[in-house]
Amino acid sequence: MDVRSATETQKAAQTAHSANVKETRPLEEMKKEIFLPIISPLLFAHDINSKDLQQSFSKIDKLLRQGKFLNAIILAKKTLRAHKDNPSALIKLGEAYLGLQKLDVAQKCFERAKSIDSNLIDAYLGLASIEGARGQFTNAIKIYDQALLKDPTNYEANFYKGEILFNLSKYKEAKVLFEKAKEIALQNISQNKNDIDSHLILGKIYQFEGNFGLTIKELEIVYGLEPDNVENNNLLGNAYKTLSNLKKALTIYQAALDAGNEDFSLWIGLCQTKYSLGGRENFEEVFDIYDTFEEFLSLNPKSSPKEKSDFLYLHADISFTKGKYKEAIRLLEEAKKMNPNNIMALMLLANSYLTLSQYEKALSVSESILKLQPANWTALIVKMNCYSNLAVLHRKIDAMSQAEEYQNKLLANLERAEKYFPRNLEILQALKDMYSGMGEYEKTITYLGKIISLMPKGLSNTSRFRRELKNKQMYLAVTEGRDFDFDQKKVAFSKLESFEPQPLKENYKTGKEFNNFIQSSVGDVGYYFIADEKNLRNWIRINSGKDIDLSKLSVKEAIVLAAQLTELIVTYRDKTAVADLAHIPIEAKISNGNGVCRHYVPIFIALFNTIKSVNPNLANIYASLMINSHHTWNVIFEVRRDKIIAVPIDLTFDDDDQVFGNNLEALNDEHFNRFDQAVNHNADSEKAIKKYEQAIKRFPDAKWIDSARLMQARLYFVQGKYNEAKATLISILKLYPQTERLADIYDLLGIITLRQGNLEATIEYLEKLIRINISHIEPGTKIKFTLVDENNTPVLPAEAVIEMKIVEEDGKKVVKSKVSITHKQIEQLRKKRKLQKATINLKILR
Known part of the structure; x- marks a missing residue:
């Protein structure tokens, strides 16, 4: 803060007073001649006292800027013992406590200073900072307003009020205050180019405005003037x-x-x-x-x-x-x-x-x-x-x-x-x-x-x-079949099984775009040892077998070996405590959201590049990665004279065919089988539906094609297009009778037919839902279905339910249904427009 001491205030008042009494100079001269010899020792003592005080303030300010808050507290308390209740010393003590997040103690210091000198702006700034730290933004703004009433030109009050308004999403008001603070700070610098606080505020304002060139310029000025200023160093580093x-x-x-x-x-x-x-x-x-x-x-x-x-x-x-x-x-x-x-x-x-x-x-x-x-x-x-x-x-x-x-x-x-x-x-x-x-x-x-x-x-x-x-x-380019290039060199995509790299004749040059792209980070903290190339090369030789000559491997052999060794590291080096336990299948790790792919990708790149460092056959081959919102893959590039071949590789998926690669599987796997994709596109569900259609056409034989169609049905459901949703779900049952998503399909069909008022169809689909899980349900178990609204509140009387009981007949489990909901009740819900928002709540009664 730009603290103005009480002594400075007194000096300013004395200057103003002297300006108003120039005409009485002869009388004043007479007074001086009479009284000066008497009071000179007292005035000299006061000057010494004032000088010591200013030196203390300068030392405290330096400690505060260095982030040495405990030392600042000690010196501020010492100053207050010598100058009891000095408001500026109280301010500095409050700032030190505020730096340590001792908000209650800091508040007492600022309030005491304010009670002594109600015009001390820094007391208001300190109190406003405390309210902001507590999340009491309305109170903070009120205090900043009080400060600005006393001094509208205080750039700190303008800026920090603007910062709070920015964080409250009041961007228009924040911008006005930033502009005002900037104008004042620039004026201060025109009068004193070494005004550290003004340069610091300007750096913050320019950062909000996105002018990083000027941000760096202002913060570098502060760095040159005061290289140990903690706040500035943090701002500059950030x-x-x-x-x-x-x-x-x-x-x-x-x-x-x-x-x-x-x-x-x-x-x-x-x-x-x-x-x-x-x-x-x-x-x-x-x-x-x-x-x-x-x-x-x-x-x-x-x-x-x-x-x-x-x-x-x-x-x-x-x-x-x-x-x-x-x-x-x-x-x-x-x-x-x-x-x-x-x-x-x-x-x-x-x-x-x-x-x-x-x-x-x-x-x-x-x-x-x-x-x-x-x-x-x-x-x-x-x-x-x-x-x-x-x-x-x-x-x-x-x-x-x-x-x-x-x-x-x-x-x-x-x-x-x-x-x-x-x-x-x-x-x-x-x-x-x-x-x-x-x-x-x-x-x-x-x-x-x-x-x-x-x-x-x-x-x-x-x-x-x-x-x-x-x-x-x-x-x-991969998912939508678009054209793609690096440095104006066309990229063609290939599956690993059909990838035929050219025999090495010469090393082809790569451009800036391509070189930048393949410089992916391989320094995952969990596996930081992979950055040590010499040790990694020895590890590869030990774990790949004594008979393997890394320098003579073909391109495909090198890719497969790097993949196998990656699997070995991730399986047996339990660095994530959860994600990489050896007994958990890879698919389970991914579905549990543990992000195994983020470990596979950098390790594969490091292993492949280490093999490449001793293998001349790989001179035109490069390893990098691809990424979408949910998943990461490796990709191998072969640079040729006229084009670049790209081979996407996903090590984290296995379709049980025992064939390494699964190149494009995850491009629709993880991207299109997640329900949150549908949620994310609710604001533009038509666009989301087209994305799924595009995926289905692009990958008609994909493992999760039924899931993509299910997502389409959910989107139709969200839009209220129940006929389209129902037709899509029934088509899945016909095309993929062995789908693992039967429960989801019957569940959604039950809700759709309910909203359409077809109670019999609803019961039929709910029975099918229970039957696919019947092997896990004990005889005598009752399942109660209740109709509820979007807040999970029942929309019918408590006795109006669908109840299903699992019984054993002739050694087989069967479902017996009892329906206490009438068609009249369904019709009443329709008339009240409650049916369109109704869903089904399931409760199991033992």
Whole structure:
């Protein structure tokens, strides 16, 4: 904060007074001649006192900017003992406590300072910050308004009020305040080019505006003036991370830490950047950092709750990256207890629960985040995904509609944000990720283009976004039969069994686009040892057999060997604690959402590239990956003189044919057999139906073709097109009588015929639903079906039910039905328009 001391206020008042009494100068001169010899020693003592006070304030300010809050508290208390109730000293003490998230103590300091000097703007700023940290945004805005009434030109009050309004999705009002703060800060800098606080505020404003060139410029100025400023170092490092300039970000974090900064946020930034850079050395250093801090905290039990919470978040981040989600949750729950306002920990906790399919807990944590930040996009995305998955698991139509509600809410929010901040990279990336998760790759490509165009040259690294752009284009080429190229060289797709690589005659040149695409990260933390090429080569030789000469393998032999060794590593190196247990089938791992594919892909690339390093036959062969919203595959490229051959390979699926490859299976497998695809496209279900039709035509013999048709039927159902939905379901029964989706089909047919008022057909389909599971049901069991609305509230009297009982006749189990619902009741529901929203609740009575 730009703290104006009480002494400075007194000096300003004295200056104003002297300006009004110039005409009485002779009398004043006489007074001086009389009284000056008497009061001079007192004035001199006051000047010494004032000088000491200013020096103390300067030292405290420096400690605050370095993040050394405990030291700042000690010095501020010492200053207050010498200058009791000095309002500026109270302000600085409050800022130090605020830095440690000691909100109640900080509040008392700011309130005391305000009671002494009601015009001290920084007291208002401190109190508003506390209310914002508590999630009391209305109170925070009121306090900022009080500050602005006293000083409309205070750029901090303008900016921080604007920041709260931005987080409340009030983008238009936020933009106005940012513009005002920017104007004031620029005016300050014109008068003092070394005004650190003004440069810092400008850097933040430019980041909101998406002008990263100016953001970096302002923050670099602060870095030059004050290289140990913790807030600036974090902002600067994070800005370079946003621009994917990881090496520069790493330099900033490392230099700040070397300069003596002690803030945990710098260590978090450093570790996350090293993760992203990958490599054995980086990973091992991260683990060393973690071990050091664990030891530090165990030896320093008086560490602040904020420090402990930040450390636990750092530890959990490592665990999450390794795939150890349960351990991450344990650590994050502890972090939440230490600091309930640790947003980073809360966001990772919500994602951890979502990853483990603990949807109710993920929803609860998301609500906690939204209380602190009502427009937090991570929390809204988690809620949307939770409701989507609940709809899949439990056939909850209300969950499906809630998923659609949050998706639409989030999209509308982001699109409104883009309207007022069209260059904001965070907003554009969120929109890109949203559309990518929805499978809307045309729009994903559009936003990737915007992001790339806005990243300043020389300061950013666009390779990640360019790689993603080509990835989406390539995926569309495979699934929709589109043309595709690298560096204007046409790409042709092939299955592994029909792949015939050319004999090596010469090494063909590759272009910038292609080289960027194949530089996929292989540094998965769970398997960081694979970055050590020498050790990996020895490991391959040991595990592939003594008789295999890696340098003489053919292309196909090298691919198969890399795949076999990948399977060996993932099966027997239990790094994720859940996902890679050897006794769990691969299909189960994938369906449980444990993301085994993310381990297979980098390992396969590392193994293949290691074999390639000693095999001249593979000179024109490259390994990379493909990805959609749910799944990741490997892809092998052969570069020829006139074109490039692409061979997609999915190691995580097996169709029991014992043939390695299954090249294009997962392109419809995982992408089209998931109910959340239908949910995600509810806002444009016609488009979703066309996507399924396209998939069915493109992959007519695919393993999950019945699932794709079932998704079509569900979409018709959501639209209220019951005849089309029913016809699609009946066609599945005819075309695929052995389908594993019989329960889903009969269940949906039961609801459709109910809404059509055909009670007899409803009973028939419900009986079929019970019969396919009858072997698992004991004789004497009763199943009661109740008609309910979208809120699971019964729409008929309690006695109006369909009851089925399992009985044994002639040694066989049969279903006996008793119906207490009348046609008259069904007709009444139709007239009241309740039938169109009715569904069926099942309850088993032992």
